[in-house]
Amino acid sequence: MGTVWLCxxxxxxxxxxxxxxxxxxxxxxxxxxxxxxxxxxxAMVGLISLLLxxxxxxxxxxxxxFYSTQKAEMETFAARAVQLNLALIEFGPETAPARARMKETxxxxxxxxxxxxxxxxxxxxxxxxxxxxxxxxxEYVASLDPKTPAQRQFAAAAAGDAAAIEQTRLLVSxxxxxxxxxxxxxxxxxxxLILFCGYGLLSRINATTLTALGLGGFAVGSALFxxxxxxxxxxxxxxxxxxxxDQMLAALR
Numbered sequence: 001m002g003t004v005w006l007c008x009x010x011x012x013x014x015x016x017x018x019x020x021x022x023x024x025x026x027x028x029x030x031x032x033x034x035x036x037x038x039x040x041x042x043a044m045v046g047l048i049s050l051l052l053x054x055x056x057x058x059x060x061x062x063x064x065x066f067y068s069t070q071k072a073e074m075e076t077f078a079a080r081a082v083q084l085n086l087a088l089i090e091f092g093p094e095t096a097p098a099r100a101r102m103k104e105t106x107x108x109x110x111x112x113x114x115x116x117x118x119x120x121x122x123x124x125x126x127x128x129x130x131x132x133x134x135x136x137x138x139e140y141v142a143s144l145d146p147k148t149p150a151q152r153q154f155a156a157a158a159a160g161d162a163a164a165i166e167q168t169r170l171l172v173s174x175x176x177x178x179x180x181x182x183x184x185x186x187x188x189x190x191x192x193l194i195l196f197c198g199y200g201l202l203s204r205i206n207a208t209t210l211t212a213l214g215l216g217g218f219a220v221g222s223a224l225f226x227x228x229x230x231x232x233x234x235x236x237x238x239x240x241x242x243x244x245x246d247q248m249l250a251a252l253r
Contacts, residue, residue: 003228003236010189011221017193018213021200038202045198052191056223059188063230066179070172070233071240077168078248081106084161085252091144091154098140103252105133110249113234114242125234127173134166179231185224192220 088095112124123129141162146152196213203209229236
């Protein structure tokens, strides 16, 4: 909800700056609203509009790329979990308790991410959170005692899959640690406010211009909403789909 209110605030601020520009245009002396002055204001508004379009578009594209990367990481995690389970099955029936424990842990993650609680908290996404489980997995795979060449092969495969799972899980946490550059967001929002004020200076106050300012404010606020929400793929509105994880759990069962 904090993200929603922040974006609504930005949209309202953009609209307010546009209205302020409309009234400021009426208050300025005649020399400040002459054709030459308006040409200069129009040139600056065009420059800021170009900069805002470039940077805002880049931020939205980067946010979606980040979201897609996290989705791919989760799919890799699910695939490696299935491979680890298969390696343990082939190793022998003595791995059944460990496989049951792994299935229970993965089902708990599914409930936390896609359950009714609304996604993972920042603490649950931290690097330190999965370390006890990863340590337990390492210790178990290292404790496997293969007796035959086939078991040695499956133990090596299990070790490789476990290492890939650990790397993917830690990589997800580290990528989520500091994706958003808040100073950059502040600068982009400042450009938008200046731009709306400039649009107001070049226009006349009426129902049409007020409607246009409202729609423009909505566009800026929704763009910021996309940037912020796509950077929270495990807790935001655009949470990554659970399809790959569901198939993984079905395979484990």
